[in-house]
Amino acid sequence: MSESSQERTGNADLWASGVVALGALAVALVPGVPPLVGLVVGVPFVLLVPGYALVAAVFPRAGETTPWDERRVFWTSRLALSVGGSVVAVGAVAGALDFTVWGFAREPVAVGLVAFTVVAAAVARFRRARVPAAARVTVTPGAVGTRLRSVAVGDGVAGAALTVVVLVAAVGAAGVVAEEATSTAETTELFVVGEVDGERVAGAHPTNLTVGRPADVTVGVGVSGPDSFDGTVVGHLERAAVEGDTVRVTRRWEVARFGVSVEPGDRSLVEHTVTPRRPGDPLRLTYRLYPDGADRPLREVHVWVAVAPT
Structure with missing residues (x-):
């Protein structure tokens, strides 16, 4: 050999x-x-x-x-x-x-x-x-x-x-x-959807926003396991610097906060308004899902948007 x-x-x-x-x-x-x-x-x-x-x-x-x-x-x-x-x-x-x-x-x-x-x-x-x-x-x-x-x-x-x-x-x-x-x-999901012809569709969320003008955004939380989920969704507009594969958040502003309660095998869709206060292109609209009593998010999802001045 x-x-x-x-x-x-x-x-x-x-x-x-x-x-x-x-x-x-x-x-x-x-x-x-x-x-x-x-x-x-x-x-x-x-x-x-x-x-x-x-x-x-x-x-x-x-x-x-x-x-x-x-x-x-x-x-x-x-x-x-x-x-x-x-x-x-x-x-x-x-x-x-x-x-x-x-x-x-x-x-x-x-x-x-x-x-x-x-x-x-x-x-x-x-x-x-x-x-x-x-x-x-x-x-x-x-x-x-x-x-x-x-x-x-x-x-x-x-x-x-x-x-x-x-x-x-x-x-x-x-x-x-x-x-x-x-x-x-593995049993909890967080997602952002928009509306097209009366139906909720992924990727159809608003991407061009204006300072001072409310925009409708829908966030969903789903549970596929045997236990219900109770928690809070917190949304931020973030100014981020992208360096290769790394994203560094330099500033953030809270734009949404609401509680969610989801039964096993169900989904909850929450429509809310986001009103930007500062312009930027691009900005990252990030949502984090916190279980009740937790300091760290269980799930995080973000979409990129452009905010124009008035």
Whole structure:
């Protein structure tokens, strides 16, 4: 077997990470995927794969993650570190998205985590190639199942203890993710619509406003989960500086504030007037949805408008 062929087969874990990442991305972006499928695919991916790629990039040598020369403990410790690494990855992606035009939503987070995984896996492959073959981490396709069985049923006390810790952490984190996904972000929507021939249509909102003249805007809140929603919608006109993919708000003026109460499986449409006080082109009309008692918005939506002087 050639050296390049050995390198490819010895990085089966990295290739598998990339395939799983692309599968999770497809589930996140393709419309109509059942929520249960999204949880089954998405939760394991978020909990383990980005962190595994990160650990592989940081520790290209075999045995670096444990002081014992024991294969089972070595791979179990890598799995444990992967959970922590995934927490770091999610935090990094969320922090970066908070300063972009996309915000913290499912699709941008999925794209960000997949990009993180692919980059980390590429770095891991590069670093492994620089380590002597006898010392580098090597995972062949046939060894993947063996590694998983070794982690799950290893006979060492340390291996068993680490396996229990990893499983408890993963199940606990999965429960938190599932609870959050089904009770808030995945079941509540916020949108802006306009009226065309008596019907509410997305994208038909007013885009050319005038200082001092009221304009009718309709904001909708929908709930698809089993729980009702009570909260407040706050609207601002914002002067924003766009620098590449980053939007920096320099000034904002509140133009709307109203409460909403939505029953499970229903939508609430609230028509209100927006009266600009200052001109600008472009300005960002942004609405944020706050659950009762919350200081941070659950959802945010914005449209760009031009405000002309009188």
